[in-house]
Amino acid sequence: MLLRHTPKEVTERSALTINPAKTCQPVGAMYAALGIHGCLPHSHGSQGCYAYHRSALTRHFKEPVIAATSAFTEGSSVFGGQANLLQAIDNIFTVYNPDIIAVHTTCLSETIGDDIPQIISKAKAEGKVPDGKYVIHANTPSYVGSHVTGFSTMTRAMVDYFAESSGHKTKTLNLIPGYSEPSDMEEIRRIASLMGIQTIMFPDTSRVLNGPLTGKYRMFPDGGVTIPELRQAGSSMGTVALGALASSAAAKALDAKCKVPCEILDLPMGLHGTDMYVDILRRIAGVNVPDSLTLERGQLVDVISDMHQYFYGKKVALAGDPDQLLAIAKFLVSIDMIPVYMVTGTPAGKKFEKALREVVKDAPCEVKIQMPGDMFLLHQWIKQSPVDLLIGNSYLKYIAKDEDIPLVRHGFPIFDRIGHSYFPTMGYKGGLRFLEKILDALLDRKDRDATDINMELVM
Amino acid sequence: MDALEDIVLEAEGLTPEKVKLEMLAKYPTKVARKRARQIVINKVGETGDVPEIQANVRTTPGLIGQRGCCYAGCKGVVLGPSRDIVNITHGPIGCGFYSWLTRRNQTDADASPDGHNFMTYCFSTDMQEKEIIFGGEKKLKQAIQEAYDLLDPKPKAIGVFATCPVGLIGDDVHSVCKEMKEKLGINVFGFSCEGYKGVSQSAGHHIANNGIFTHVVGTDDTIREGKFKINLLGEYNIGGDAFELERIFEKCGLTLISTFSGNSTISGFANCHTADLNLIMCHRSINYVADMLEKKYGLPWIKINFISASATAKSLRKIAAYFGDPELTARVEAVIAEEMPAVEKARDEIYPRTQGKRVMLFVGGSRAHHYQDLFRELGMTTLSAGYEFGHRDDYEGRNVLPSIQVDADSRNIQELEVHPDPEKYNPRKSPDEMERLTREGLPFNKYDGMMPEMPDDTMIIDDLSQYETDKLIELYKPDIFCAGIKEKYIVQKHGIPMKQLHSYDYGGPYAGFKGAVNFYKDIDRMVNSKIWSYMKAPWQKNPELMATYAWE
Ligand code: SF4
């Protein structure tokens, strides 16, 4: 047994987190910053944090993940990290020449209380920031929130630093894709462009973290939202923010700063989630939905109906980020699966929990939700009463193996499979892929468990 | 030593000196000056003397390198692989999360009678703002209590690891641990391994060594059976390396008392002072424990290396020489004779395909050295190498130890004062015997470092930066590059195969005899793969279009 010390009986814990269903803010900030074209994320703290964050993202994407660090020593921890950050900015522009450095803080620099905007001003005053180059920042103390918070804060910083209103609105729509995969970001934009809508999407990690192998390494790949685009986002006719927790801060900031109105939706996962997204796009932009998209929708409905018997009544345990949990739970309920256990390490607030409970209110059995909760607790619940399927990141495979339950990998991090960077789980096509993954897991299991007598060829 | 045979570069007018200058040219003056001392062109003198390299110094902010932090060295590297210690990270969630199962230290829990294995778990106090403001000791105490109450069966040891903010807010992990140790009646010990300490993981190794030595080593005097008792230090069982070594030891009739810390248990540490010889694999991460064991208990240590078949054979012979027992010597020889043919067969088959290929290694604090032996067996040349967190002695040899200046960053890492134990100190060999063995070619407490074994004109680079990585690859176009996960896909985007020498790319084992064969095969696969030729599409190779397509 891999997790041999996990008891079935749940006891109250107030201090010890075991097998967390979240990680820390900076990794989310780093991920968001990689979605700016020509950007070098910078971790203001000691070098362990950035080493860990780069490693985690590298393992997840199997792609170069570049970032720098202020490399605090014990001295900087006492006197503050100003000298380190100034030196870092100078070195980075001299040696690596990015268009922009996106600084995020760490527990260390936050506990010290370094004032990043003041340090950036100083760097500018000292001529360390070349003309036409930028340094932005986000405060990401890891003792608050989670990696989702870090993503949200860095995305908001893009608005705070760049968005400006030109005085008249363009026909462009802003998209904030949430903490999603490069492939999902691509899909979110593809849907809008199928509808003939011009968009600015930020952040955008597609073609940054799913790039080609050409034999030429480029530290700053083609992808990413550009600074002119971020500026123009302040003149767009509106913003569609996907995933409230990861995206609404930026959307609301844009509204407050540049009077760009916003709609905040769930992540467009599954039939209804995508319907909502497409319908909002249609109404905001005043366009018709093209037949090609309606066809994609129809195909998804078709598969749901074809395979409904395999979904119906299946119990699922989920661990992941709040925006994803909500969207996936809705999708599962829509196809008559039952999300019976859900945990996220991210503190998402009472309102979110209420929304999630609302989704499962008609479930035919008790549904357990804990937030913040961890995978240890999830495992204990499963030991008490098993489920048919697990959905979550790679760490769930330890539970999956011990309890012999099929697992569909989704979320962050996925260290042991590929696909998430290339094939979306959002949109109608993504919904189809998600169902395919669920079916593969369930039916492979059915085949494995079949006796010689009841093995089925056709399913 | 002969100059680097590979003169391709010189033909292109690229001498190592020029490469070095080109690398430094881009840096701001101050940085260039510092890096100039960390980039050294090797020259081995008559007596094995080598040029001085600057190492174990601060990373330059903004330069982008490979290093991690003190916590990673302490919790991640040294303590992480011990299966029966509940390791609680005291701090915000990230540090604990990232060090959760990511180093692939394998362990065989069913080999311990109690079957304890907490390595698959991540325990953290997940500090919140409240604790940052008001202190986290209460939460830590409670967390230790909960771990004890809840885990089934109950743990017998709990380790606590401090991360960056803990030191700043002044939580005293040691007093909390002491209190809980008394309360729970199990071993509870803490490590002040805040990430900002020292200049790399190396500080964390040292802190881990100190802590384990203080709190665990020597607490169990049980004399275990066995004629030739050894400890293996600095072997972390990545990809099952330790299992292969255990297999070989058993075959040779050697009794392994403890390993620091691959496939290890706390009882092994507690009992390790009862062994008769310490074998040091990764000198950097563990030499402190070896030194302390010698001072307190009289156990001598020798440097060995089980990476490569020839190094393994040589190391086994050293062990046999130490014990000086004819039966053991005969058995060791028999094992070598039995194991080598399969290794040689594999090597002979692969050698023609790997011979002459060129390699670069930038990793860790010993692997960049050890793996050169394996590459040498494949006829491959090391063009350039360096450590991520090595010290001068790892490069130039321990004879430079007296001349290493302790700087502000290292001064704060405690040096334990260790004295002979009044009861348990027992020198295993008399000074005369030690001297004789040294004379006969078994030096004690000696490590010559990486540089004396490397050809002249190779570039030795400490704490390699991203910029230098890219430059090295552009200029030298090596056939394979070895480093860690962060470098993996960057190097491969250059079109050069990249071998991870921390995680082995999820393969291995690479140690010992069977490990060598695995490595030969993996390297053959990588440097001779056709996949590196796929990068250009047909239309990129032949872009011209005819006016009209010539149908067949
Ligand atoms: S939790 Fe804090 S100290 Fe730990 S890795 Fe994250 S930012 Fe760094």
Ligand code: SF4
């Ligand atoms: S140098 Fe080691 S990573 Fe490398 S093996 Fe030693 S402690 Fe590590």
